[in-house]
Amino acid sequence: MGPRQASDPNAMPLEDFIAETMNILKTSPHATEICVERVKALRFAEANGGYDAFFKNFNHAMTAAAGR
Numbered sequence: 001m002g003p004r005q006a007s008d009p010n011a012m013p014l015e016d017f018i019a020e021t022m023n024i025l026k027t028s029p030h031a032t033e034i035c036v037e038r039v040k041a042l043r044f045a046e047a048n049g050g051y052d053a054f055f056k057n058f059n060h061a062m063t064a065a066a067g068r
Helices: 014-027 037-043 051-065
Strands: none
Touching: 037 051
């Protein structure tokens, strides 16, 4: 996502993302969806009834990070 993401302290470092993704592919070769741990709160928020709270907290964090 470019320079902004590279300097975003909340962004997952690319090396970590690749390492975790490769580990998932290696240990779960028949997986139909690959989700790193860091994304699971968002991925499953609606299913576990926590979407509104997640969305509110996420937006608050993004607004604070942007200095608005």
